[in-house]
Amino acid sequence: MNNNLTREIEKYLLSLLDEQEDEDFIQLRRKELAEIFGCVPSQINYVLRSRFSPEQGYLIESRRGGSGYIKILKITCSNPEQKSEHISDIIGDSISINEAKRLLEYLQDRELITGRERLLIEIALKESDNQAQINDIDIATRKEINADMLRHMLTSLMLIES
Amino acid sequence: MNNNLTREIEKYLLSLLDEQEDEDFIQLRRKELAEIFGCVPSQINYVLRSRFSPEQGYLIESRRGGSGYIKILKITCSNPEQKSEHISDIIGDSISINEAKRLLEYLQDRELITGRERLLIEIALKESDNQAQINDIDIATRKEINADMLRHMLTSLMLIES
DNA sequence: TTATGATTGATTATCACTGACCTAGCAAAT
DNA sequence: ATTTGCTAGGTCAGTGATAATCAATCATAA
Numbered sequence: 001m002n003n004n005l006t007r008e009i010e011k012y013l014l015s016l017l018d019e020q021e022d023e024d025f026i027q028l029r030r031k032e033l034a035e036i037f038g039c040v041p042s043q044i045n046y047v048l049r050s051r052f053s054p055e056q057g058y059l060i061e062s063r064r065g066g067s068g069y070i071k072i073l074k075i076t077c078s079n080p081e082q083k084s085e086h087i088s089d090i091i092g093d094s095i096s097i098n099e100a101k102r103l104l105e106y107l108q109d110r111e112l113i114t115g116r117e118r119l120l121i122e123i124a125l126k127e128s129d130n131q132a133q134i135n136d137i138d139i140a141t142r143k144e145i146n147a148d149m150l151r152h153m154l155t156s157l158m159l160i161e162s
Numbered sequence: 163m164n165n166n167l168t169r170e171i172e173k174y175l176l177s178l179l180d181e182q183e184d185e186d187f188i189q190l191r192r193k194e195l196a197e198i199f200g201c202v203p204s205q206i207n208y209v210l211r212s213r214f215s216p217e218q219g220y221l222i223e224s225r226r227g228g229s230g231y232i233k234i235l236k237i238t239c240s241n242p243e244q245k246s247e248h249i250s251d252i253i254g255d256s257i258s259i260n261e262a263k264r265l266l267e268y269l270q271d272r273e274l275i276t277g278r279e280r281l282l283i284e285i286a287l288k289e290s291d292n293q294a295q296i297n298d299i300d301i302a303t304r305k306e307i308n309a310d311m312l313r314h315m316l317t318s319l320m321l322i323e324s
Numbered sequence: 325t326t327a328t329g330a331t332t333g334a335t336t337a338t339c340a341c342t343g344a345c346c347t348a349g350c351a352a353a354t
Numbered sequence: 355a356t357t358t359g360c361t362a363g364g365t366c367a368g369t370g371a372t373a374a375t376c377a378a379t380c381a382t383a384a
Contacts, residue, residue, distance in 0.1 A: 005341075006229075029362085029363090030362080031363085040341075040342055040343065042342075042363090045364065046340070063362085064348040065361065065362050065363080067349085068349075068362040070363075105223055115235065116237055116322075119216050119221060120318075122216045127310065127315075128290050131293065131294070131307060132293065135297045149290075152285050152289055153286065156282075157281065160277070160278065167330075168331090192374095193371095193372070202333065203333095203373075212329085225340095225372085226339055226371085227337095227341095227370090228341075228371050229372085230338085230339070230340095230371075232373080
């Protein structure tokens with residue numbers, strides 16, 4: 001197995017995004033990118049799915065056929081309401097503890113929350129889930145409770161002035 | 163059985179964290195670490211769970227599969243205040259939502275927590291209390307749950323200073 | 325003795341990557 | 355207008371590598 005190919009491609013794409021001055025997107029050809037890294041084209045799809053997802057702050061647009069392309073857009077929420085709504089969408093109405101942890105990791109990467117805030121939220125989720133287990137709440141309901149807790153904490157945080 | 167293994171691994175990880183100059187995290191492979199100490203890989207998970215929890219000021223990130231890893235982050239903060247025992251005393255083993263709010267206001271005035279952190283804690287308490295009410299928990303027990311939640315969140319924040 | 329903490333290993337879940345096959349867009353030939 | 359063919363990207367299942375989970379067991383202290 002090629003070690004860290006995904007990470008290499010991710011870094012390459014991030015550097016391209018970083019170079020953009022006015023735009024907040026890049027456009028490329030899947031086949032060409034695959035050739036640069038000497039891998040199979042579907043590897044690119046894997047990188048996009050695992051590293052440039054909406055919860056990580058990106059949107060993907062693409063077209064097939066002649067003059068096809070892949071476009072990577074960085075999601076920029078200009079106002080607090082948009083941030084709040086975006087995060088609420090990602091959480092949905094049910095989320096596991098592990099999915100929540102992953103989301104918090106991404107949010108700290110994007111500097112939407114601090115390390116201390118992430119710590120507090122993880123503790124609150126764990127504490128809340130413990131109580132739910134003590135009360136014999138089934139797993140599906142627990143995931144809904146997680147979503148409520150997480151959404152309330154994060155959306156409020158996005159809406160206040162920091 | 164050698165009950166110092168966990169302590170040994172903990173010391174080793176702490177020394178690695180201490181050696182870090184610029185970063186406040188270390189990254190390693192579970193399998194390799196287990197080999198160093200001649201133990202089963204799941205022993206590492208036990209060490210992380212029992213010694214590097216969010217309540218103790220650490221966050222864990224990990225990935226499975228090829229190029230998998232475990233990352234340990236030490237969350238640091240600007241206010242090197244301690245007072246966790248003092249705060250734990252104030253909270254006691256039972257506290258009402260309103261008493262909790264007053265304590266949080268006091269802590270923010272003293273700049274031991276930020277406004278955002280105070281918001282997060284208040285929301286966590288409210289959410290947790292709502293769930294408890296839904297489960298027909300009596301008021302006395304609810305106050306104990308409040309105290310657990312508040313203590314876990316606050317003491318972890320106060321403990322970290324590095 | 326009992327309760328708690330430490331350790332193990334079997335099982336399960338997830339990740340990185342590949343390649344065969346599928347589908348969409350487009351335009352030239354009919 | 356329809357068919358055909360080329361060129362792109364999409365999907366999915368499989369493989370090997372790695373970490374997480376969980377129940378059982380052992381050790382230690384109260």
